[in-house]
Amino acid sequence: MTASIRKLSESNSKPRWSNIVSKVLTYLVLIGVGILSIYPMIIMVINSFKSDQEMYVNPAGLPIRWTLESYGKIFQYHNGLWINLINAIIISLISTVVAVFLCAMAAYAFAKYRFWGRNALFALLLATFMIPPEIIIPGQYILFARLHWINTLQIQILPTITPVLGLFFIRQYMIGIPNEILEAARVDGAGHFETFIKIMLPVSSPVLGAYAILQFLSVWNAYTWPVLVATKAAVQPIMVVLPQMVDPIVGFLPVWGTIMAGATLATLPILIVFIVFQDKFMSSVVVGAVKE
Amino acid sequence: MTVTISMSADKTGIKSQNKLRKKMRGDSLVPYLFISPFLIFFLGLFLGPAFYSLYLSFFRYAGYGASTWVGLGNYLAVLEYPVFWTEIWNTVFYWFAHAVPMMVVAFGLAVLVNSKLVRFKNIFKPLIFMPQIIATVVAALVFQNFFGTQYGILNRILGTEIPWLTDMNLARWVIVALLIWRGLGYWFVIFLAGLTSINPEVMEAATIDGVSVWQRLAYVTIPLMRSSLLFAFVVDGIVTMRLFAEPNVLVGKAGALASVEVAPVVNLVIENIRSARFGMAAATGWSLFILIAAISWFQFRLFQQEEDK
């Protein structure tokens, strides 16, 4: 025992050469990866301060002429790119709120109630997780077309409000909540829904918050479906507009300065929220994935 | 659910018996009520269209007007179409080409950051995760600006005119680079959490016995994380089957689709819809589903095996 402890303390006190080398190497690698991670963002921000013309002359360096011109163009493009930003925010927010609420309610039932068909139904829902939404697009498109909902905001929100993944995550968490809390409320005479709202939701807030982040980001990022169904500028979210921004006259040359300005505006809010709520973001990724 | 019957209820008399019975029946409806909003929307917005898509896949239909029954004709056409198989191959290529290096690097980074060598964990962690915050489309656009032929940043720095995005053999690797760049942070964080969840006593035991870092890695850490790694790889595969934004925004011109040589399978679905061939689009989608089901089944079996160990 003492021998091994001595060995341990010995190996810790003498700074071995290889120890230092590995430390330096490790830091180099990590710093390198760190730079690679943020480099594209830096490009994006720096280029947003160049004019569209300059982007064709000087894409790589610092702006020869720092200008807010590209940001100004945002108000002219499509009559105001900020409309597209707002569309994206509305779509993502409403989707998140509704999805979290629907999932929480259903998860509550699956987690805390016993009823006929519970396990079978849940298994069935999980099975549908295998069906990627892309497969459904033809059917969805025609259905929504019949309702005359092409080129609306709701067509971009509705397909996102019943995420089985959310149901799964939230149920997992709720299972772990001790039943005593709920029973205590019921004994006090609270109704089912009241118990849900006043007890379950607050207690589940960690997972709800975590999933809300995932849901928001997922809808914010959405591209495949919106690009198909939102062809009018007024309802397009920013992610659909950015790749299509071309010179208004010639029609096939991308306006890089304006694109970068739009991209920066689309990224900045989320980036700021991320920096403030880092841990929540990263733990939301982990919730449900590692927990077993 | 335990039905908590209020102690103050009057148990005597038929009236209260009926009341009780009513309550119990009423209560058993409650879970269904909680589930119904989700379920109704789910059926209407997801399963309904899914079955409708399946139904459509047996017809030739332009989205309006007459439809013609073709039975399995669409499926046969899809399976006969070389473009379908090219795109499947592309998609599988993207999966392996990005997942393998990405998992290895993410795992390696997680090990490094987790190790005692490193302080500033709280700086590196968000730094490495940051690309996940950037929207897919934004990332693809920045990469497009970076890899442009005449006006790209990289070519300016190198002083060359390498057609990164116009030569399809190069373009596919740029797509892989984008996928790795963006996905790294996600798996890094997951692996890190997995590593920190390994019982510290196990790690200590390995350290004290004079085992070198590499040996510890190979014989202790990796085996413990094995199931997570395999799981991650297959989950990533299922997600990659849905690939659409990255290749098209990166390589396609101003909102158009990327060329077939680098296109993923979803492109065929979208193309068919844009040509008003809804039956074909549906058949393509469901053919893709069979592929995904196969991968999922494989993952399920893998998981079972790991569980059994």
Place this chain on the structure above:
Amino acid sequence: MKKLDKKINRREFVRLSALGAGAAILAACAPKAVETATSLPAAQPTAVPATQAAAASAPTALPAATAAPVAAQQATTITWESWGGADRFTPFIQTFGKTYPDTAKWLTIKAVSGGAQDADMYQQLRVAMAAGGEELPDIFEANLSAVPEFAARGLLPDLSEKMKPFLADLVPGALKVASYKGKIVAIPSQVKSKVWYYRKDLFQNAGIDPAAIKTFDDLIAAGKGFHEKNPDSYIMNLSSQPAAYWYAEILSTWDDVSFADETGKWLVKDNAHVSTMMDWMKQIIDVGIAYKTDDWSSDWQPAVAAGKIGSFLIGSWMTSFIPQFAPDQKDKWGLALWPDFMREGSEAGGSIEGISSFSKNMDAAFEFCSDFWLKPEGAVAWWQLTGLAPVTQSGQDALLKQIPTMQKPADMKDSDWAVAPINYYGKDFMNTIFESMKHVKVFPYDMSFSAELPILQHHTEAYIAGKETLAQALEGTQTDMQSQIGNPYKI
């Protein structure tokens, strides 16, 4: 917590959750985002290097149209869709207003861009039809290649009656362009003849006379000589993914080039002309006489401006683009007919302005189209904006009369005048264009052309890249068309 009766609670719960679901539905059915009027922004300086001016709005030197006074009509707005940048339309609409001020009093035209290329716009139209037709514009431009498809789908109405007064006036080819199965289904706006635009100075330097090139081998030889004498330049551009219109441009040279007959039997594999076309493209690229960039790629315009491309074998619509791409090459560009061996034919035949069958303003739409393209005043104004020849005889005559006396209009900016075609090419360029229109032959498009083209492109590109032999490419094209399309004459 108050002691509440369970029964009331359940009722309350049902009420509350119904409210919740209702709120969710309401949120989902939120009224559409307020549609900001897509008013056309004032013409802005473009973001292209080697500056180009916006297409000039050239007020005509003609007196305003003395049409019979139009009865005061209700204010109507119609949408006009085409591809490319929507701002391109601004001068068009303004000029229309100046040419027909009485009509402009009640008629407002809104321009809509359907995408970067024509194929993008067709996709929008198809998908809009699947969505029930509400999203369709009143008028849309389309190339002849798309007419059979949209006519067969019912998107183009029968305009034979309305067109009667104009029939005798149409130039040969214009009628063909706007017809489907014997009916007139659109207003022809352009007959796209094949025109060879070339840099006079660079050709002279290499000692090449366009008229002397009669065979394919002559072209190759000329290309080699051109690059030798002008080392920074190539006689043309062609990438390994040739632009879609190349296919029709070459194929329309011959007469018997249908891909399939009416019974659905495919004829591609054994068609000598298809293999010739593929072969020519491959040779041009392999020999190295072409600058390797796609038409309409972001490298194309800079290459033109830098003088890397010495000529264009292309359609007559290119007239207005060269001045915009390279304003400082004024007077350097000349026009000629295509080399003899591929002189006949056309680039997709022509374009039409189609009036949607779903339009609620068909009369107003027809009035706009016939004013602009079928009446001589409008046709000349259109020409002044785009360099595109009138499709009516009266229009061409009016134009020929005017050209010798044309000057820079007083209220036109110098920069706009610099890129006006008549100033840029010289006064006699229209002669070549009129001449080229005499050689127009139309490719027999069927309604599945939009599905046939990608397959043809795919295999041609594979052949060019060396991945398939010629036989394989032809075989592959036929097989894929067969399996993917079936009978091309059915929707």
